[in-house]
Amino acid sequence: MADIGTDINRAMQILNSDELIAIPTETVYGLAGNALNENSILKIFQVKDRPFFDPLIVHTNNLERITDYVKYIPDILMEMANALMPGPFTIILEKTKAIPDLVTSGSDKVAFRIPNHPLSLKLLAELSYPLAAPSANPFGYISPTTAKHVQDQLGHKIEYILDGGECAVGLESTIVEWKENKLHVLRKGGITIESLLEYTEEIEILENSSSNPIAPGMLKSHYAPKIPVMISPPLAAIGNYNIERIGVLAFQKTRKVIPLENQLILSKSGDLNEAARNLFAYMRILDSMDIDLIITELFPEIGLGRAINDKLRRAATV
Numbered sequence: 100m101a102d103i104g105t106d107i108n109r110a111m112q113i114l115n116s117d118e119l120i121a122i123p124t125e126t127v128y129g130l131a132g133n134a135l136n137e138n139s140i141l142k143i144f145q146v147k148d149r150p151f152f153d154p155l156i157v158h159t160n161n162l163e164r165i166t167d168y169v170k171y172i173p174d175i176l177m178e179m180a181n182a183l184m185p186g187p188f189t190i191i192l193e194k195t196k197a198i199p200d201l202v203t204s205g206s207d208k209v210a211f212r213i214p215n216h217p218l219s220l221k222l223l224a225e226l227s228y229p230l231a232a233p234s235a236n237p238f239g240y241i242s243p244t245t246a247k248h249v250q251d252q253l254g255h256k257i258e259y260i261l262d263g264g265e266c267a268v269g270l271e272s273t274i275v276e277w278k279e280n281k282l283h284v285l286r287k288g289g290i291t292i293e294s295l296l297e298y299t300e301e302i303e304i305l306e307n308s309s310s311n312p313i314a315p316g317m318l319k320s321h322y323a324p325k326i327p328v329m330i331s332p333p334l335a336a337i338g339n340y341n342i343e344r345i346g347v348l349a350f351q352k353t354r355k356v357i358p359l360e361n362q363l364i365l366s367k368s369g370d371l372n373e374a375a376r377n378l379f380a381y382m383r384i385l386d387s388m389d390i391d392l393i394i395t396e397l398f399p400e401i402g403l404g405r406a407i408n409d410k411l412r413r414a415a416t417v
């Protein structure tokens with residue numbers, strides 16, 4: 100199993116020998132390797148069991164370093180990046196040859212982000228190359244928000260997990276691209292649409308599907324627990340299931356007919372930040388229960404509620 104610790108020198112040594120480690124970020128843990136080295140990139144796809152058509156996000160510790168690897172940054176993205184990075188914000192830019200095609204799945208554009216986590220920022224500052232890092236989960240499964248989540252699923256495949264505690268945001272980064280004078284949102288995440296509107300009103304939110312994986316790469320079914328997930332208003336659709344064997348993932352309130360111990364409440368006080376932070380960890384807990392179905396409900400379509408709903412819809416299977 101992987102060692103879990105906070106030793107940046109050890110992390111560097113492993114990365115320098117083209118191997119992978121898990122790194123903490125404010126969104127979710129990443130499975131990181133040298134973004135300029137094809138051997139490391141190949142290992143990322145292998146360890147995650149990820150299809151090669153799904154490109155990787157590249158991480159650096161400052162904006163100047165991003166400019167080394169891209170042709171240019173549109174003014175508006177520069178303004179946004181200055182304000183929102185480090186943070187859960189990823190920008191798609193035209194790449195230079197320094198970024199291997201394997202990273203971008205053949206696209207001439209690359210996704211960059213600066214994670215807002217002190218340990219990873221320190222690591223990135225010491226490395227001479229940026230890190231490619233998808234979420235550190237097997238492809239299609241729930242993203243990890245603690246070192247233990249990574250250990251449980253990928254611990255037998257990597258040597259070291261840099262432990263940065265529980266992820267403060269708990270949802271992946273918001274991915275944007277400036278195209279045809281519009282801000283295209285390729286993935287809803289930790290930066291809300293409301294905050295993007297402070298920079299431009301020209302926003303187009305792309306709802307992705309599995310028929311168009313290259314665009315934002317977010318496949319329709321994703322973040323999925325192994326136990327079937329159903330989005331349903333309270334108790335409307337549980338007819339065929341044994342009440343004792345149903346789990347609930349709810350925003351604020353429990354449901355009377357279902358056993359209390361099978362119900363997880365994301366934020367009793369209705370705080371969307373708290374709900375986002377708990378989302379993936381609670382999905383994992385429910386997925387480890389001896390139940391037949393997970394019922395969940397949609398959140399208000401505001402702020403982080405939109406990104407949470409997006410994850411729930413992709414997790415839903417019935």
Ligand code: TXA
Nearest residue numbers: 126128129154155208209210233234271272315316317
């Ligand atoms: O918060 C995050 O972004 C986390 C942490 C670890 O930084 N990373 C993450 O990576 O969520 P991943 O691989 O699980 O999701 C990245 C998404 C993919 O679905 C991919 O398709 C999209 O970003 N993406 C990456 N490069 C792209 C590109 N050049 N063009 C379009 N989409 C891209």
Ligand code: MG
Nearest residue numbers: 233234235242
């Ligand atoms: Mg992922």
